Amino acid sequence: MRTVPARQALLSRPVPWYDGDVRDDARPPATLEHVARAAGVSRATVSRAITGSGPVSADALRRVRAAAEAMGYVADPIARALVSGAGTRVVVAVTGTSDDVLDCEYTARVLMATARVCAPDGLGATVRRLPLGNPLTGLEALARDRTVAGVVLVNTTEAMLAGLPRRLRGRTVSIGTGSADVPSFDVEGAVAATTSVAHLVRSGRRRIAMITGPAWLPCAQHPVAAFRAAAEAAGLPPRTVAGGFDRRSGEEGAEAVLARWPDTDAILASCDEVALGALDVLRRHGRRVPDDVAVVGFDDVLAAELTDLTTATHPVELIATAAARGALEAPVGDGTVLFPSTLVLRRSA
């Protein structure tokens, strides 16, 4: 084996485009090597200068910066990821019973926000469903996956938080319930419910029923608890029926409400989709909205405006952006960050 001193090897190896005059188009991007040669220093020094991860003389720093600037040097995130084991994509992991959860507008918006956060760092975003019955197998697969830079949990359960694989700690966040290990980002759903009830009571409603979110979803219980508390505080019966987040459960929920409490004069829905289903059922039953029954949703999707639905806002983009950032950087404060929700008054309540 012939042993060649490294530096000489470097010098003898041609640096293809730097001295040639290839078409700008075909020219491959500059590497650390190119910058080092231009600045007259070693690759290590360039690395330190660029990342700021070690001592570099002011002089070297200046020359490196100038060279990098001139050649439009950008560190290759792939090489970085390989050496640091940091991964190249943020996974939006949605718990659910079927892939329908990936087809909903909400998930699409979370993914979009995540992708936009990832873009400048050369990272990508993906989605994956975690089966409700056994989310841990999915999480373990993610832990073993070297491409995973961070995980944004959507529809987090207690089991997932408790069983979070070690390797995922510090780069996993939750949109919803969190834990000591997992910072959480969520909307002030409880406040939204309280405000909605207050509005209904103020406008004379006395027999309010709530169609709740999925029973297995911890963060969906806060609005329910708030509804109960607000109702009791106002001296009203805390009527609730179990629901989900889709149109269908809005229909079933409204049917259940009308069957159990025919005198209901207001329905509070866990989300707009559910409210739309309820509106449908009310219409079919000949109940006028808002005259006979008021309806309040939650989310303020485009459809809410079109159907004149009174609803509380849900700043999904803001939440998801903060969450994705949290999954990439070391989380700022490892507690819960809640985003405000405000009631938008329209015709339905």
Added chain:
Amino acid sequence: MRTVPARQALLSRPVPWYDGDVRDDARPPATLEHVARAAGVSRATVSRAITGSGPVSADALRRVRAAAEAMGYVADPIARALVSGAGTRVVVAVTGTSDDVLDCEYTARVLMATARVCAPDGLGATVRRLPLGNPLTGLEALARDRTVAGVVLVNTTEAMLAGLPRRLRGRTVSIGTGSADVPSFDVEGAVAATTSVAHLVRSGRRRIAMITGPAWLPCAQHPVAAFRAAAEAAGLPPRTVAGGFDRRSGEEGAEAVLARWPDTDAILASCDEVALGALDVLRRHGRRVPDDVAVVGFDDVLAAELTDLTTATHPVELIATAAARGALEAPVGDGTVLFPSTLVLRRSA
């Protein structure tokens, strides 16, 4: 410099988890090296066996497969990307004048479909806006970006197709207009327009106006041409006003239509969003829909169902999925793939 025979070096280097009994959770994923040792062959052979990129004896193949299977080996996409220069993410590049294009439902759906295609390969997805005025600078940046595995163009212009950087060829596709270099995937917008006009004419409409899509967008011209042809074939005046894809241009377009041709009895919109804006204006002007004026949209978004809008379907997920696949694999046939659109009859026409 001490020169150590490679194989001996390999043998003397401990293979951390393979012989130890670390917690399953903390155990790092198996590498080529682990499989090679277990199968009693070299890394090169394992590589050939796994990728099928070279001659391997049946015996070696069997042993490698067994070992890989047993250890749950999956090749690290990052290392692969580094050595092959293949990139780790597919970029959805949307041409537009402002970042609003990234906030629309359509783009979110394209991104979701792209992310789902990328997921199994360990790749991610991102979005990026290409400024309408100068999309080439953006494309050149993408060409220089090593993380880019493929590009899905949305709202493609002729200039972009003509000036596509060499390094992007073969891994760029277009949702919309394509070229010899760029395979295209689109909906049968022309057919949709023809069918819509046929329906309107059949139901007695004679003074049909179209609010077109953006003038700068080539693929948006096909429906316009089809509309003109259909109208003329039916002996009707081919009335068109320029529009865009947003609610606002639907409103402005409808105003323009009513101002120029007060006797209009049908409006064909370039998309549902535009149709919704038109509906609003018609209501404000006291025109009854569909009695006085029929309205037909295009896309069949959720809002179309809610507002009882007659519209033609637009299988965005199908199109984007095919496009993303095309950006990753060598495109099947380098022509245009058109997806069918069908008219959904509701109350508005």
Added chain:
DNA sequence: CTGAAAGCGCTAACAC
């Protein structure tokens, strides 16, 4: 058919 060796572009010990 198979193994050794050479990197992809970068970071991180470790010496000077």
Added chain:
DNA sequence: GTGTTAGCGCTTTCAG
């Protein structure tokens, strides 16, 4: 401070 040396996990000539 700065350079040298080792890799990260993989593919790929190039010899045998």
